[in-house]
Amino acid sequence: MRLLRLPLVCFTLCLLISSISIAQTVPASSHVWIVAEENHSYEEVVGNPQMPYYNSLIQRYGLATQFYAEQHSSLPALMWYVAGAPVEPNNDTVSCQHPQDNIVRELLKKGYDWRSYQENLPFAGFQGLYGGPNNAYYRRHNPLIDFTDACPGTGQDWKSMPYGQIEADFAAGVTPNLVYITPDADEDAHNGTLQSADQWLQLNLPAILARPEFQPGGDGILFVIWDEGNLAGDARCSATTTLGCGGRVATLVIGPRVRPGYQSAITYHSENVLKTVCAAMGLTTCPGAAQNATPMADFFDTSTEPTIATQNIAITSPGNGQVINGPVHVTASVHENQAVTQTQVWDNGVKLGYYGDPIDQVYNLAPGPHLTWVLDLDSAYHIIHATPVSYTVAAQAGGVQILSPAPNQFFGTQTVHLVAHATEPVGIADLQVWDNGVKLGTYAGASVDLYYNLSPGLHTITIFDQASNGTALNEQSVFYLVL
Structure with a gap:
């Protein structure tokens, strides 16, 4: 009897293992x-x-x-x-x-x-x-x-x-x-x-x-x-x-x-x-x-990939696996059988902006790995499709890098998040932050991570890094919009 039961036990166990192995x-x-x-x-x-x-x-x-x-x-x-x-x-x-x-x-x-x-x-x-x-x-x-x-x-x-x-x-x-x-x-x-x-x-x-x-x-x-x-x-x-x-x-x-x-x-x-x-x-x-x-x-159901139709959104830059020195140039176009009201670009979980079609934008992004998504949305602002691209931004040799706001970024509130850092062959005493010609502050060290409440309108933020003797070393500016 045991010999007759073994195949049945094995068959049942194999089915159980098979069902558990899914997902x-x-x-x-x-x-x-x-x-x-x-x-x-x-x-x-x-x-x-x-x-x-x-x-x-x-x-x-x-x-x-x-x-x-x-x-x-x-x-x-x-x-x-x-x-x-x-x-x-x-x-x-x-x-x-x-x-x-x-x-x-x-x-x-x-x-x-x-x-x-x-x-x-x-x-x-x-x-x-x-x-x-x-x-x-x-x-x-x-x-x-x-x-x-x-x-x-x-x-x-x-x-x-x-x-x-x-x-x-x-x-x-x-x-x-x-x-x-x-x-x-x-x-x-x-x-x-x-x-x-x-x-x-x-x-x-x-x-x-x-x-x-x-x-x-x-x-x-x-x-x-x-x-x-x-x-x-x-x-x-x-x-x-x-x-x-x-x-x-x-x-x-x-x-x-x-x-x-x-x-x-x-x-x-x-x-x-x-x-x-x-x-x-x-x-x-x-x-x-x-x-x-x-x-x-x-x-999790991983038997099929997410419903992402990459043929509907073509990202032509950056390339998958690319190593990028300096700003990241994102170009993409959408091809749908329905009207597209808006496109969006997200990077590592942060929305960089919303646009039309095609997309042609330049971003200053932090060194390291990046996963950027391009989404297109219908008239009800529901996502139609989304396409990712992964790449790496190389560390810059020197100078000031503004990570936030991104160029041409839109802020939906008057709270603006500023993130920047500087690297130089000499010591950096502090960073100066200016917005539309108004000095917002001087901050010791080579990095800033701050929030400002700014008035609606177009803004240009400029950051200078300075040596200990007060000499300006480098600067960078970014244009953005506060709604």
Whole structure:
């Protein structure tokens, strides 16, 4: 009898392995988002009539049904999602002096940008334990700022920003490669109700999901996570281990490549989300336990490529794989069987501008790898097609380089983001910033990363670098428009 059963067992097992092997690749993404919620177990959330929006997302996207937080206590529980380890047990720390590897460090190695948008954060770079109305901002819910990579003085601390900045960034076309979002303690279900948490998600997620990276053919991935399960007794580690971890929690995986309505029965933990982020973003090293964790690849349909019809948008410059010295010249044309209202150019998650057809633009871009997308849109401003090109910008030998604003860039708000750096064979004492003939300031060092509120109209920004004796070394100017 055993000999007769073996072929049947093998046949069944082979079918199972075959079905599991489908979609075992995480699709590449340069747009990953994480929204963190607090302190509720799976059974409190899934099917809860007080959370209709959240549960509608389950029907449309993916749900991990066997996901278990590594531990209780907010800060160390969240650290597993960004560092693959608990890192800091003290929820009341205000120290950024944690040297452990973390996702910010790995992103910066790759040349990627990041933001942490925090509801009720008093101002960008705020280092306090609590803040905002009713002290509803909790630092322990903002784990990315606790590492040496993001301390004040690194130029990264200001990337922890009040959530209200996200609207201005959207309008200005700023899309970082990794975004970490926390509602305040009344709206992430820490202090408030699940109904309030659901209402916050319903109010804010649609604007994110309307972005190009979440449209058909886009590469966006969004996780809605819970730091830990109910503190009143959920310490489950798996379906069979009831003690020792942070409890069973619901984890949503959202994006255009996610299998609609998929519910995974694979056991996952906090570091599996981090591993999925690393796999999607092409990070060679993944922090802590995530390095050897399994990515959540079963959520993604990679059996077909995204619905990108490259024949509809022809990018003639730059060439795929090209190494570019100096400004990047982007030329492209579209060929559709319907009217095209607008074209857009995006680079590494940042919108460089919107145009007509054909596109013929020159950009000053940061040294390093680039993935530039050209999109065309119909009369309802829905994306028709999108085409990418990847290339590398070589580091400049010397002089001033303005990375933002890009030449001829349009700003939808009066907030203008200035990023520039200078390299010279001699020491650089400071940079002077001028706009339309008005001096905006003198800044020590060879780099600036600043925001200005400027009046609507055409602008010319000019930056000089100076030696210690006051001698002007080089300058660069960029024209742009504030709407």
